[in-house]
Amino acid sequence: MTSAPEAASAPATPAAEPTGTPTAAPAAPRWHELADAVLAGRQVTAEEALAVLRAPDTQLMEVVAAASRLRFEHFGNKVKVNYLVNLKSGLCPEDCFYCSQRLNSTAGILRYTWLNTEEAVTAAKAGIAAGASRVCLVASGTGPSNREVGKVTDIIEAIKSDTPGVEVCACLGALKDGQAESLCASGADAYNHNLNTAESHYEDICTTHTYADREHTVAQAHGAGLSACSGFIAGMGETHEQLVELAFDLRAKGVDSIPVNFLLPFDGTPLEGVDTLNPRDCLRILSMVRFVAPDVEIRVAAGRERHLGNLQGIALYVANSLFLGDYLTSEGQPGAADLEMIADAGLEVLQMDTAVEGHDPQNQDDDNTAPASTRQDPVAIRTRGAGTSEPANA
Numbered sequence: 001m002t003s004a005p006e007a008a009s010a011p012a013t014p015a016a017e018p019t020g021t022p023t024a025a026p027a028a029p030r031w032h033e034l035a036d037a038v039l040a041g042r043q044v045t046a047e048e049a050l051a052v053l054r055a056p057d058t059q060l061m062e063v064v065a066a067a068s069r070l071r072f073e074h075f076g077n078k079v080k081v082n083y084l085v086n087l088k089s090g091l092c093p094e095d096c097f098y099c100s101q102r103l104n105s106t107a108g109i110l111r112y113t114w115l116n117t118e119e120a121v122t123a124a125k126a127g128i129a130a131g132a133s134r135v136c137l138v139a140s141g142t143g144p145s146n147r148e149v150g151k152v153t154d155i156i157e158a159i160k161s162d163t164p165g166v167e168v169c170a171c172l173g174a175l176k177d178g179q180a181e182s183l184c185a186s187g188a189d190a191y192n193h194n195l196n197t198a199e200s201h202y203e204d205i206c207t208t209h210t211y212a213d214r215e216h217t218v219a220q221a222h223g224a225g226l227s228a229c230s231g232f233i234a235g236m237g238e239t240h241e242q243l244v245e246l247a248f249d250l251r252a253k254g255v256d257s258i259p260v261n262f263l264l265p266f267d268g269t270p271l272e273g274v275d276t277l278n279p280r281d282c283l284r285i286l287s288m289v290r291f292v293a294p295d296v297e298i299r300v301a302a303g304r305e306r307h308l309g310n311l312q313g314i315a316l317y318v319a320n321s322l323f324l325g326d327y328l329t330s331e332g333q334p335g336a337a338d339l340e341m342i343a344d345a346g347l348e349v350l351q352m353d354t355a356v357e358g359h360d361p362q363n364q365d366d367d368n369t370a371p372a373s374t375r376q377d378p379v380a381i382r383t384r385g386a387g388t389s390e391p392a393n394a
């Protein structure tokens, strides 16, 4: 496990409890003291990070409130909105156990080869019009050929030409020498390559490549000048210790953004039916990552609707970034509902950088007001249940 610097004056670590065990709160919860220490520049210890994951439900809102102080210190009330464009779906020769696009997956997903430039730009523009300041161009597969990188650089150049202020992140798998530099030269801002799970758990979720292979690509992208985006998927049978191990490794690698996914157990994959998370666990995981990496963009990613459930909006007090709309092979909630959730939390969508040369504000809706509501009429008159012949809403 990657070790963390020890505290000069560590607050007492709260007693570890199994997740979800309702116990009486200690007389003086120390979560805000931990936030004070982090705000003063101290790195949390692995033991403290572990304690966050094991905080009892009775302390959960205290943990979230403390973690939110770090989030607001570094990101104010802004939420970065990202939009995924799946350039190539399915048909991957790798065997990542969690992935619906893996070798021999029988998940009923869309399978298609490369979108052309026009199709990709059209998809990207839909996300930008909805408020995204970053577009993530993703392709399944072990890694791209140089010809495929050329397809992506054409797409990046077209998107940047249309909307210069938007950030573009590429996610194409393992990179070969020179490919990160080509992406950078075309205008890409970032490269995503998730570590996915802890090194000590990697053999349990994939056999066709290694954790070290993934680390290598993260380093290549970073070395070429691309912002490093790398995160993980929680809920794949890892231990709390392994989640902490991974969070410290991501921090040590200096990544700029950490997507936190919660396992979607697709039918037709080896992790079909694996369902170990509850909404409070998800908040604890996000909070732990925030304590470990207080100034890093934390993106609540795939699985948030399913696993956070009614606590989704609270997650934004810890995470400062999300994907709008649909994911690579699964549907998210409506994009308008994502924007409404941000507004309901009293937060604002981070606008793209309008100082970029060539940016045309007419191309973007710079209005920060809440989107049209996706809710029902403010007062829906009851027409079912008692006094009617319609079934009750129960």
Ligand code: SF4
Pocket: 092, 093, 094, 095, 096, 099, 100, 101, 102, 103, 139, 140, 141, 142, 173
């Ligand atoms: S995660 Fe990526 S490399 Fe692994 S099976 Fe899915 S598409 Fe292939």
